[in-house]
Every structure is written in structure tokens, then in C-alpha cells.
Amino acid sequence: xxxxxxxxxxxxxxxxxxxxxxxxxxxxxxxxxxxxxxxxxxxxxxxxxxxxxxxxxxxxxxxxxxxxxxxxxxxxxxxxxxxxxxxxxxxxxxxxxxxxxxxxxxxxxxxxxxxxxxxxxxxxxxxxxxxxxxxxxxxxxxxxxxxxxxxxxxxxxxxxxxxxxxxxxxxxxxxxxxxxxxxxxxxxxxxxxxxxxxxxxxxxxxxxxxxxxxxxxxxxxxxxxxxxxxxxxxxxxxxxxxxxxxxxxxxxxxxxxxxxxxxxxxxxxxxxxxxxxxxxxxxxxxxxxxxxxxxxxxxxxxxxxxxxxxxxxxxxxxxxxxxxxxxxxxxxxxxxxxxxxxxxxxxxxxxxxxxxxxxxxxxxxxxxxxxxxxxxxxxxxx
Ligand code: SOE
Numbered sequence: 001x002x003x004x005x006x007x008x009x010x011x012x013x014x015x016x017x018x019x020x021x022x023x024x025x026x027x028x029x030x031x032x033x034x035x036x037x038x039x040x041x042x043x044x045x046x047x048x049x050x051x052x053x054x055x056x057x058x059x060x061x062x063x064x065x066x067x068x069x070x071x072x073x074x075x076x077x078x079x080x081x082x083x084x085x086x087x088x089x090x091x092x093x094x095x096x097x098x099x100x101x102x103x104x105x106x107x108x109x110x111x112x113x114x115x116x117x118x119x120x121x122x123x124x125x126x127x128x129x130x131x132x133x134x135x136x137x138x139x140x141x142x143x144x145x146x147x148x149x150x151x152x153x154x155x156x157x158x159x160x161x162x163x164x165x166x167x168x169x170x171x172x173x174x175x176x177x178x179x180x181x182x183x184x185x186x187x188x189x190x191x192x193x194x195x196x197x198x199x200x201x202x203x204x205x206x207x208x209x210x211x212x213x214x215x216x217x218x219x220x221x222x223x224x225x226x227x228x229x230x231x232x233x234x235x236x237x238x239x240x241x242x243x244x245x246x247x248x249x250x251x252x253x254x255x256x257x258x259x260x261x262x263x264x265x266x267x268x269x270x271x272x273x274x275x276x277x278x279x280x281x282x283x284x285x286x287x288x289x290x291x292x293x294x295x296x297x298x299x300x301x302x303x304x305x306x307x308x309x310x311x312x313x314x315x316x317x318x319x320x321x322x323x324x325x326x327x328x329x330x331x332x333x334x335x336x337x338x339x340x341x342x343x344x345x346x347x348x349x350x351x352x353x354x355x356x357x358x359x360x361x362x363x364x365x366x367x368x369x370x371x372x373x374x375x376x377x378x379x380x381x382x
Contacts, residue, residue: 002027002061004052004069004076007041008216009090009117009244012322014043014187016329020141022088023063023333029055043338052076056083063113063336066090069161069213070168081106082239086336088329091183092175093355095168097363097380100356106353113340115332118183120263121348122327123339124245125284127307129267129274130188135304144189144240144248146266148177149259153234157220159209159234163230171362172232174200178265178356178365182356183350184269186357188276195377198235203255205345238365241375260319267312282318357381 001017003010006028017023025045033050040048049055052072056064056079064072065078066089073089080087087107093116094100105113120126132138146374148367152158153172160169165362171178186192205367208225234255240248253259263278273287282298299315300308310327332345338344361381368376 001025001063001065002055002058003065003067004029004055005066005072006030006036006043007067010039010065010067012325013067013329013344014045015322016326017065017333019326019332020333027058028053029129029258035266046178051078054163056080056085062086063088063333071161071166072094074103077103077119078106078287081110081112081114084110084112084338086210088113088115088117088332089355090117091350091355092179092358092362093352094359095170096169097356097359100352100359101380105158105217105353113332113336114326114336114352116350116352116358117326118180118187118350118354118358119321119328120184120278121187122310122324122331123276123278123281123311123352124307124324124327125153125276125281125296126184126188127310127348128284128296129265129276130190130304131304131306132274133188133267133269134190137272138274139271140265141189141191141242141246141267141269143183143268144191144242144246144263145250146181147251147253147262148181148264149251149253149256149262150177150259151255151259152217152219153204153253153254154257155220156204156206157208157210157225158214158218159207159225159228160214160216162234163207163228165231170232171181171366173254174182174198174362174365175237177254178236178238178250178252179362181252181263182264182361183354183358184263185240185248185250187348187350188265189242189246189267191244191246191382193248193361193378194243195241195242196361196365196377197237197239197373198236198368199373200365200369202230202233203235206370207231214289233369236365236369265272281320281324282315353381
């Protein structure tokens with residue numbers, strides 16, 4: 001494995017790969033030789049490269065993990081595919097739908113594993129909810145709703161590429177965390193979003209940059225700073241119409257004090273409802289009209305067989321974000337070991353096709369808002 005772009009999430013890629021037990025983290029590439037050397041030392045990795053191409057060219061690296069800022073996803077992914085390497089890329093895969101489409105095409109031509117880290121799919125109770133819906137437990141879904149709210153950008157002194165239009169900051173909240181919510185909503189419900197109506201806001205239109213990029217979940221400091229105008233949304237609400245008639249809505253926000261990583265997905269069917277909250281991810285709420293509601297604990301003997309493989313510990317032994325992330329990486333390497341062909345892909349594993357789909361959804365939401373809040377059909381990625 002070789003990792004390009006060792007920021008906040010890069011460390012979790014390395015941990016997950018090492019937890020597999022039989023895959024070596026061979027090299028790290030950073031934005032400069034100095035930063036790569038520092039990170040390689042920190043993570044105890046032997047080789048450090050100051051350019052992503054040098055890492056891609058390393059013959060001992062077979063799987064590229066791309067955790068670069070959003071605007072670098074396209075060139076890094078395309079270079080890795082051109083070299084015939086398997087790619088696991090962070091989300092959002094692309095900063096526009098056309099780039100996403102081209103990455104899907106290039107991955108098909110390269111015949112390699114192509115994975116996007118929509119890691120919340122790796123949670124056992126997310127899979128439990130998906131399988132209950134697919135098995136008819138909830139009846140037909142009528143309403144799919146929720147939110148993904150965070151607060152780490154509340155401080156105007158937090159400035160990074162996420163807010164910089166030239167580096168992927170065309171969309172901030174929707175691209176970064178709305179993409180997760182939409183992927184999860186479509187994945188769990190089994191329904192595709194047909195059209196969207198978005199209302200977006202930039203609560204903090206001026207941020208203060210120290211010149212360096214703030215890592216996710218970092219805080220501002222008192223270093224000398226320059227003011228930067230920000231246009232990307234840090235708050236938004238979106239109405240949804242699903243194919244087949246279900247309705248929905250969700251909100252995203254990065255500046256909402258108290259909400260750390262608050263992803264909630266609720267799905268209401270004709271006979272019962274399900275709700276999953278990332279911050280209480282070891283529980284699944286099941287709502288009824290004609291009997292008491294209940295809460296299901298994550299436990300291998302309680303979840304259905306399709307979800308049991310994602311449980312590592314009995315109920316009451318809390319599992320967390322890193323365990324679900326590991327499940328995704330384990331599936332990705334399982335796919336690679338089994339030849340990485342479309343036929344051997346684990347059903348739950350998000351691929352570039354899902355990353356492209358997500359880019360189409362975000363693009364439709366940006367268009368809806370730019371047009372003054374009108375319904376926008378989601379055209380691509382189906
Ligand atoms: C920051 O908002 C972030 O690290 C996202 O980039 C991740 O995708 C999300 O899982 C947690 O929050």
C-alpha cells in the first residue's frame with residue numbers, strides 16, 4: 001500500500017491496512033519531501049516521496065490510497081489508473097460530475113479495484129437497516145430524512161482548501177459531508193434520488209488564513225492571518241424526491257456548535273421506521289405505530305447474517321468510526337485478492353460509480369440553489 005496525502009484521514013487508512021495483518025504500508029507521498037519525511041517518520045513507514053508520481057512509480061506499491069485535498073483527486077486517480085494500480089480514494093471522488101465520469105471510464109479500462117471511502121456503509125447497523133428494508137420489514141418507504149451536522153468550522157480562523165474555490169471549495173458542506181449522507185440514503189433505502197431543491201448559505205463569508213491548510217477537526221490559532229472571502233456553503237437544506245414517489249429532506253452544516261460528527265438517517269416505511277445516528281452507532285431505533293418502539297443493540301446474534309460479518313465484538317462492547325472504516329478497507333482488499341473484477345466486487349463496497357453518482361447529486365443541488373431554489377433533476381450516475 002502507498003498513501004498519497006497524509007492528513008487527518010490518512011492515519012486511519014494506515015491503521016486499517018495494518019489491522020489487515022498481511023498488507024505492508026510501503027510508502028507515503030506528501031506535498032513536499034519534508035512533509036512526507038515527517039509523516040513517514042511519524043507513521044513508521046520506510047519510504048517517503050515528495051511527489052505523488054514518484055510513489056505511483058514505486059514497483060512495490062500495488063494499491064494507492066488517495067487522501068489528498070479534493071482538487072487533487074482527479075490527477076492523482078488518473079495517474080494511478082494509468083499505471084495500472086488499484087485505487088482507494090477519499091470522497092468526494094470528484095469536484096464535478098464530468099471528472100467523476102472520466103474516472104469511472106478510466107477505472108473500467110484499467111480493470112483494477114476502484115473504491116471510494118463512503119465508510120459509513122461499513123457500520124453493521126447501517127447494513128442491518130439496509131437488509132431490513134430490502135427484506136420488506138418496513139414496508140414501502142414514504143420519507144427518507146436526516147442531517148449531517150458538524151461544528152469544527154464554526155471558528156472563522158479555521159481555513160483550508162475546503163473553502164478555497166480553486167482547490168475544491170466550490171462546494172464545502174455538500175461535497176464533504178452531504179456526499180456521505182446522500183450515498184447512505186440511497187444505499188440504505190435502495191431508492192435513487194430523482195430530483196432536488198436546495199437552499200444553501202455561507203454563514204461565515206470571511207475566514208482568516210494562516211497560509212497553511214487547517215486539517216479537519218483542527219482549531220484556529222492566534223498566528224498572523226489574512227482575510228479570505230469564502231463563497232462555498234457551510235450550511236444547507238435540501239428537499240428530495242425519490243424515484244418511486246418517496247419524499248425526503250436533509251440538512252448539512254459545518255458551523256453548528258455542539259454537533260461533532262452528527263450524521264442521522266431516518267427512513268419511514270408504511271409499517272415501521274428505522275433511525276441510525278453515527279454518534280450512537282451501536283444502536284438502531286425501530287419505530288412502530290401499533291406496538292412499543294425498540295432499540296436494537298449491535299450484537300452478532302441479533303443482527304441478520306448479512307450484517308454479522310461487520311460486527312467485531314458482542315453487544316455492549318462499543319465499536320466506533322475506525323471499526324466501520326476498517327470494514328470498508330477489508331472489503332476493498334478482499335476484492336483485490338479476488339481479482340478486482342466486476343463479478344467479484346463485494347456488494348456493499350462503494351466504487352467510483354458511487355463517487356460519480358454522488359458528484360451528480362451535489363452538482364444538481366448547486367444548480368438548484370444557483371437557479372434561485374428550483375427543482376433540479378439528477379441526470380447522471382445511474
Ligand atoms: C471532515 O468534515 C470529515 O473528516 C470528512 O471529510 C469525513 O469524510 C467525515 O467522515 C468526517 O468528517
